[in-house]
Amino acid sequence: MDAAGTEKPSLLLKTLKPIGIIGYGAYVPRYRIPAAEIARIWKGAEGSLPVKEKAVPGLDEDVITMSVEAARNALARAGIDPQELRAVWVGSESHPYAVKPSGTVVAEAIGASTNIQSGDWEFACKAGSEALVAAMGLVGSGMGRYALAIGMDTAQGKPGDALEFTAAAGGAAFIVGPAEEALAVIEGSYSFVTDTPDFWRREGKKYPEHSQRFTGEPAYFHHITSAAQTYLEDSGTKPEDYTFAVFHQPNAKFPQRVAGMLGFKPEQIKTGLLVPEIGNTYAGSSLIGLSNVLDVAKPGDRILTVSYGSGSGSDAFGLLVTGAITERQGKALKTRDYIARRTEIDYAQYVRLRRKITME
Amino acid sequence: MEIPRHWRLKKQRYALVGEVCPHCEAKIFPPRDVCPHCSGEAKTPYQFSGQGEVYSYTVMNDAPAGFEENTPYTVAVVKLAEGPMVTAQLTDLGAEPVKIGMPVEMVTRRIRSDGNDRGMIVYGYKFRPVMQ
Amino acid sequence: MTEVVIAGIGMTPVGEHWDLSLRTLAARAILSAEKDAGGLKPQALYIGNFLGSMVSHQANLGALITDNSGLGGIESFTIEAAEASGAAALHMAYLAVSSGFVDTAMALGVEKVTDMTDGVEKILATGLDFDYEGFEGVTPAAQAALLMQRYIYQYGVGHAAFNWLPLLAHTNAVHNPNAMYRKALKPEVLQSAPPVVDPLTLYDIAPYADGAAAVILTRSGLLPKKPVQKPVRLLGSSVITDALALYDRPDPLRFEAARRSVEQACRQAGILPGDVDLFEVDDFTSIYAVLALEAAGFALPGEGTQLSERGHVPLLTMGGSKARGCPVGASGLYQVCEAVTQLRGQAGALQVPGARLAMTQSLGGPASTAVTHILKV
Numbered sequence: 001m002d003a004a005g006t007e008k009p010s011l012l013l014k015t016l017k018p019i020g021i022i023g024y025g026a027y028v029p030r031y032r033i034p035a036a037e038i039a040r041i042w043k044g045a046e047g048s049l050p051v052k053e054k055a056v057p058g059l060d061e062d063v064i065t066m067s068v069e070a071a072r073n074a075l076a077r078a079g080i081d082p083q084e085l086r087a088v089w090v091g092s093e094s095h096p097y098a099v100k101p102s103g104t105v106v107a108e109a110i111g112a113s114t115n116i117q118s119g120d121w122e123f124a125c126k127a128g129s130e131a132l133v134a135a136m137g138l139v140g141s142g143m144g145r146y147a148l149a150i151g152m153d154t155a156q157g158k159p160g161d162a163l164e165f166t167a168a169a170g171g172a173a174f175i176v177g178p179a180e181e182a183l184a185v186i187e188g189s190y191s192f193v194t195d196t197p198d199f200w201r202r203e204g205k206k207y208p209e210h211s212q213r214f215t216g217e218p219a220y221f222h223h224i225t226s227a228a229q230t231y232l233e234d235s236g237t238k239p240e241d242y243t244f245a246v247f248h249q250p251n252a253k254f255p256q257r258v259a260g261m262l263g264f265k266p267e268q269i270k271t272g273l274l275v276p277e278i279g280n281t282y283a284g285s286s287l288i289g290l291s292n293v294l295d296v297a298k299p300g301d302r303i304l305t306v307s308y309g310s311g312s313g314s315d316a317f318g319l320l321v322t323g324a325i326t327e328r329q330g331k332a333l334k335t336r337d338y339i340a341r342r343t344e345i346d347y348a349q350y351v352r353l354r355r356k357i358t359m360e
Numbered sequence: 361m362e363i364p365r366h367w368r369l370k371k372q373r374y375a376l377v378g379e380v381c382p383h384c385e386a387k388i389f390p391p392r393d394v395c396p397h398c399s400g401e402a403k404t405p406y407q408f409s410g411q412g413e414v415y416s417y418t419v420m421n422d423a424p425a426g427f428e429e430n431t432p433y434t435v436a437v438v439k440l441a442e443g444p445m446v447t448a449q450l451t452d453l454g455a456e457p458v459k460i461g462m463p464v465e466m467v468t469r470r471i472r473s474d475g476n477d478r479g480m481i482v483y484g485y486k487f488r489p490v491m492q
Numbered sequence: 493m494t495e496v497v498i499a500g501i502g503m504t505p506v507g508e509h510w511d512l513s514l515r516t517l518a519a520r521a522i523l524s525a526e527k528d529a530g531g532l533k534p535q536a537l538y539i540g541n542f543l544g545s546m547v548s549h550q551a552n553l554g555a556l557i558t559d560n561s562g563l564g565g566i567e568s569f570t571i572e573a574a575e576a577s578g579a580a581a582l583h584m585a586y587l588a589v590s591s592g593f594v595d596t597a598m599a600l601g602v603e604k605v606t607d608m609t610d611g612v613e614k615i616l617a618t619g620l621d622f623d624y625e626g627f628e629g630v631t632p633a634a635q636a637a638l639l640m641q642r643y644i645y646q647y648g649v650g651h652a653a654f655n656w657l658p659l660l661a662h663t664n665a666v667h668n669p670n671a672m673y674r675k676a677l678k679p680e681v682l683q684s685a686p687p688v689v690d691p692l693t694l695y696d697i698a699p700y701a702d703g704a705a706a707v708i709l710t711r712s713g714l715l716p717k718k719p720v721q722k723p724v725r726l727l728g729s730s731v732i733t734d735a736l737a738l739y740d741r742p743d744p745l746r747f748e749a750a751r752r753s754v755e756q757a758c759r760q761a762g763i764l765p766g767d768v769d770l771f772e773v774d775d776f777t778s779i780y781a782v783l784a785l786e787a788a789g790f791a792l793p794g795e796g797t798q799l800s801e802r803g804h805v806p807l808l809t810m811g812g813s814k815a816r817g818c819p820v821g822a823s824g825l826y827q828v829c830e831a832v833t834q835l836r837g838q839a840g841a842l843q844v845p846g847a848r849l850a851m852t853q854s855l856g857g858p859a860s861t862a863v864t865h866i867l868k869v
Contacts (some may be wrong), residue, residue: 031450059430060451060469064483068374068468094482105483109374109468111407333491341491345452359429368621390624407757415744416645418637419690420629424614427629435630437638437739445739447625447638460645469615471627 010234013133020182021174021319022146022193022247024079025073025289027066028170028278028338031056033350034163042160044073050251054279056345056353057154061169062096067152068109070173073332074148075110077183078175079272082110085175086144087117087135088346089284091210093169093201094154106150116144117147121283124199125248126309128171128283129152133189134314136175146177152197153282158207163340166251171284172291172335183332184294184303188235189317192227205244205277210310216254219312224248224258225315228306232262235318238262243301244316246272246289248308250280271296272305277339283309290319292335299323361474366482371405375482376466378444380406387442410466411441412487417450417458428471437489438464452488463490495712496590497723498867501829504819505654505670506703514548514604519561521600521704529708530720535710537568538577538585541601541705542821546569548606555721557600567594572821573731574619575632575776576856577601579824579863582707586729589709596714601822602704607849612700616820619857621737633697635738635858638687643693643745643779644862647794649689654778655682656800657807658814659696661775665811667841672701672817696778703819705826722836728757728866736860747780747859750787752862754853758795761866763849765789768866770834770844772827772852775812784853787862806844809834824854828865835869 033056035049057066059324067090088107095102102104117138123125128151134148152171157164179185198219201208211219224247232238239245245264247255254277259269272289281288286307293303301321308314350355371377378389383400387408395402417436420427426459427433434450436458450458464487471484502524504517512520518539526533537558545551554568573580578601582705583596605612613633617626620635630638644651657681665671677695685693715723734749735741740749755767765771767790773788782796785807791799810816811832813823831850833839853864 030454037439058452058469058484060449061472062481064481065469067468081365100480105374108370109483111377171374273483337491339451365623373692378784394499396735416642418634418639418692419687421688422613424617424626424631426614426623430629433629435628435745436633437642445744447628447630447737447739449628460642472629481740483644 002036008067011230012190012234013136014188017135017140017142018179019047019136019140019176020179020322022177022181023074023078023175024172024294025077025332026172026288026289026335026338027067027070028055029057029061030341031058031345032058032342032355033345033347033351037347038165050165051279052276054166055281056350057169059353063090063094063152063154064102064105066095066169066171067102067106067150067173070115070150070152071106071110071148071170074173076198076332077328078177080146083113085112085116085146085148089117089119089121089131089134090150090152091121091131091150093122093124093127093282094155094156100338101151103323123313123320124310125282125285126307126315128287128311129307132174132176136186138190141177146175149171151283152282154199155280155282156207158189163210164206168279170278170281170282170288172287174287182322183328184319184321187218187318190227190231190234191313191315191317192223193224193313194276196312198312201360202284219310220250220254220308221258221261222307223312223314224263224306228262228304230323231316237318241302242268242304244271244293244297245269245304246286246293247306248286249273249275249289252276254337264323274339287333294325294335295329295336297321297325299325348352363474363480366480374468376410376485377406378406378408380404387388387444389440389444390448392444414458414462414464414466415439415445416458416460423431434458436487449486450488451486454489456489464488465490477482494590494592496705496709496726497712497715498726498832499532499710499715499719499723500525500708500721501706502528503670503826503829504703506546506672506701506819506826507868508606509702512702514544514550514602515556515560516599517556517604517702517704521602522561522563522598522837524599525708528721530716532708534563534708535566535594535598536585536588537563537566537600538581539568539570539602540581540821540825541570541573541603541860542574542577542619543603543605543615547612548617556842563591568766572865573861574856575820576824576854576861576863577821578705579854579865580731580861582825582828582865583587583729583731583863585709590713596708596710596733597734597766598708600704600706600818601824603819604702605700605703605820615651620641621836625737632857633730633777634786635655636697636779638738639694639744639783639858640691640779644667645744649797650729652683653797654696655679656781657775657781658682659777661808661812664809665815666843668810668816671811672699674814683709687787692777696807698776698818701817701819703796703817703822703826705822705829707825707828717867722869724832724835725868727868728760728864730756730760730864732736732756732862734860736857738858743846745775746782747787747862749862750784750853750859753862757864757866763866765851768805768849768851769809769847770809770831770850772809772831772850773807773815774853774855775808776818776855780855780858784855784859787824788853809842809844811841823865827852828855828867835867
C-alpha cells in the first residue's frame with residue numbers, strides 16, 4: 001500500500017500454473033588461461049586482475065556443442081523423455097551462425113521432437129535468462145509441459161582489451177516444468193529493461209565495444225538493483241529469506257558490490273560466484289552460478305538469481321528448492337566436475353583455440 | 361558444399377542413433393540396410409549410450425584437406441558398450457596419454473566446416489576420456 | 493578349363509612423372525606390353541585406376557586410353573577397387589579370355605597422382621567408408637596406424653619388429669630399374685625414424701607415385717609357335733571383399749578377404765600357398781604385409797613379424813610398393829609383371845633361383861578387397 005492507502009499492483013510475472021525447474025545442467029570447457037598470462041602479453045606490470053583465470057573452449061567446441069552437453073545433463077536430472085519438450089531455446093551472444101538457429105542442432109542432438117519452439121535469443125548477457133523467463137511463460141500458461149532454456153557463450157574479447165581478461169566460455173541449461181515435478185519451484189520473476197548502451201557488437205564485427213566506466217553505475221548496478229528490489233518488494237521477501245543469491249558476474253567485484261548494496265551477505269553469494277575461476281561466461285554467467293548453487297542446495301533453500309544484459313536489462317527470479325533435489329543432484333556431472341577438469345594454456349595456445357590465427 | 365549428405369546423416373552423427381535388428385536384436389552402428397548378423401532388414405532406430413573403450417588409436421599430424429585446423433588430432437576405433445565399433449576422433453585429452461582399453465564417452469562436437477568458413481558447420485560424435 | 497597365359501608385360505618406371513600425363517603413361521605400358529608379346533593386340537582392355545576421375549578430372553578412361561594408344565574401337569572400361577584396381581582389372585581380363593569371350597585381353601593399371609600438388613590424401617580417403625571414416629579425418633595411413641597400434645598392443649611386439657619389411661624392400665629395389673628408390677636403407681635409420689602417423693614411421697608407408705603396368709592375356713593354343721617370351725600361365729585369379737569399414741569387422745587384425753582370396757586362388761590352381769617360390773605380398777604399409785602373410789598362412793596370427801628370423805618365401809622381390817613405389821591402382825599389375833619377370837628368369841641380380849610358381853596379392857584398403865593371382869611357368 002502506498003501513502004495514500006491504495007493497493008499497488010504487483011509487477012511480478014506470475015504464471016497461471018505453478019511451475020519449477022525440473023532439471024538443470026552445466027558445461028565448462030577444459031582449457032583455462034590465467035589472467036596473469038594475458039597480462040604478460042598486454043601489460044607489463046601486474047595490476048589488479050579482474051579474475052584468476054577464464055575458461056576457453058576447445059577447437060571443436062562452440063555454443064551449440066556446449067549447449068548440447070549442458071542440455072543432456074539437464075535431461076538426465078529431469079528424467080523426462082526429450083520428446084516431451086515443447087521448446088529448445090538457446091540464449092547467447094556467440095551463436096555459431098549469424099543466421100541459422102543454434103536451437104535446431106541442439107534439439108536434434110538431444111533427441112527432441114519436431115513439435116517445438118526453437119528460436120535463438122540474444123540480449124547480451126541476459127539472453128539465457130530471457131529464454132528462461134520465456135520458458136516459464138510457455139509452461140506456466142499451459143502451452144506446453146516442458147521447455148528447455150539454455151544460456152551459453154564463448155564470449156569474444158578484443159586482444160588487449162579489458163574484456164579479454166574475463167570473456168569466457170560456459171553456461172547452463174534448465175528445464176522448466178510443472179511445480180509438482182520440480183527440484184526447485186519458481187516463485188516468480190521480474191524484469192527491468194531500459195535502453196542503455198554500455199556494451200554492444202555491431203553486425204559483422206568480430207569483437208564487442210564497451211563504454212568503459214559507463215558500464216558500472218547507470219548500467220550494471222542500476223538494472224540489477226532495480227530488478228532485485230522490485231522482485232523482493234513485490235514477492236514480500238527480504239535478503240535474509242534467501243540461502244543463496246546469484247548475480248551476473250562480469251568480474252569478481254561487481255557482484256560482490258551489488259550484493260552489498262542490496263543487503264546480501266558474502267556467504268549468500270559465495271557458492272554462485274564462479275567468475276574468479278572460470279571468467280565471465282556472458283549469457284551463461286548468472287545461470288552457471290545458479291547451477292552450482294543447485295548442485296549443493298538443500299530442500300527448503302530459497303535462491304534469488306538476477307541476471308544482467310547490456311543494452312540493458314535484468315531478470316530477477318526466485319526459487320524454492322524442493323525435496324526432489326537430493327536425488328537429482330547426482331544424476332549428471334556437477335558444475336564443479338567441469339571446473340575441476342582443467343588444462344592450463346598459454347597465450348599462444350589461447351590465440352589458436354580462439355581462432356585468432358588466420359589459416360588462409 | 362555437401363549439405364544433403366550431412367543433413368541425411370545428422371541423427372547418427374549428433375547423437376549416435378543406430379539401429380536394433382528387429383529379427384536378431386543385434387545393436388547396429390552406424391545404421392545399415394541389412395543386419396550384418398542375420399541378414400534381415402534392419403531399420404528400428406536405437407539410441408546408443410555413448411559409452412565405450414578405445415580399441416586402437418593414432419595421432420594425425422598430417423591432416424587431409426578440411427582437417428588442417430585441428431591438427432594434430434587423435435583418431436580411434438572405439439568399441440561401444442553395446443557391441444559395435446566406431447571410428448571417431450578423441451577430444452578433450454588431458455595430460456594422460458591415450459591407452460588401448462581406456463574408457464571413453466561420446467560428446468557432440470564440431471567436426472569441420474563444409475568448405476571454408478562460409479560453409480555450414482558439420483557436427484558429429486567424438487569421444488573423450490570418461491569424466492568422473 | 494582353358495589355360496590362360498600371359499603373353500606380354502609392360503611397365504613404366506615408377507616415380508614423379510611431372511612431364512607425363514595419365515594417357516601417356518598408359519600408352520607407354522600398353523605399347524611396351526604389345527611389343528613384349530610380339531605385336532599381339534588385345535580385343536578388350538580392362539583398366540585398373542583409382543584416382544583418375546578425382547586427381548586428373550578424367551573419367552571414361554576406356555575411350556580415352558584405347559584411342560590414344562592405337563587401340564581405338566575395342567571394348568574397354570575402368571575397373572575400380574581402390575589400391576587393388578589393377579589386380580581386379582587382371583581378373584576381368586582373365587574372365588574374358590578364359591570364358592572364350594575374347595581371344596586376347598589386356599589388363600592395364602595406371603595411376604597419375606602427381607597432377608595435384610596437394611589434397612591427394614583426402615582423395616585417397618575415398619577408398620575408406622567416407623561417411624564414417626573419411627568424415628572423421630581418417631586416411632589410408634591412419635587406418636594402417638590403427639591396425640599396427642592394436643597389433644603391437646595385442647601381440648606384445650615392438651615397432652622394430654616390422655622393420656625387416658622396408659629393409660628387404662629397399663635392398664631389392666636397388667637392382668630394379670623401374671623402382672623409385674634404388675638405395676638400400678641402413679637398419680639404424682629405420683630404428684631411429686620418428687612416427688609420422690603413430691606408430692607408423694615414414695618407412696612403414698609406401699610412397700604414392702605415378703606409373704602404369706600392362707599385362708596381355710591369351711589362351712595357350714593361340715600363342716604363336718615360337719613366342720617371343722616364355723609364356724607364363726595364370727592358374728588362379730580370385731577377388732574377395734570384406735566389410736569396407738575397419739570397425740565393421742569382428743576382428744580387424746584378421747585380413748579375412750586376404751585369407752579367402754589366397755585359399756580360392758590356390759584351390760583353383762591346385763596348389764598350396766607353401767608351394768610358391770615367391771610371394772609378391774602387398775606392402776602398402778608394413779602392417780598390411782604382416783597381416784597378409786598371416787592371412788595367407790605363412791605365419792599364425794600374431795607371429796607374422798617373426799618371419800624374418802624364421803625364414804620365409806622370397807617376398808617383395810623387386811622392392812614392393814615400399815621401394816619400387818606405390819602407383820596406387822596400378823600397383824597390383826606391377827606385382828604381376830614383376831612375378832612374370834621372375835618366372836621368365838629375367839630378374840637379373842634379383843632373380844629368385846629356380847622360380848616356377850608365384851603368388852601375387854593386391855589389397856584395396858585394409859584388405860577390404862583382396863585380389864590374388866597364381867602364376868606358373
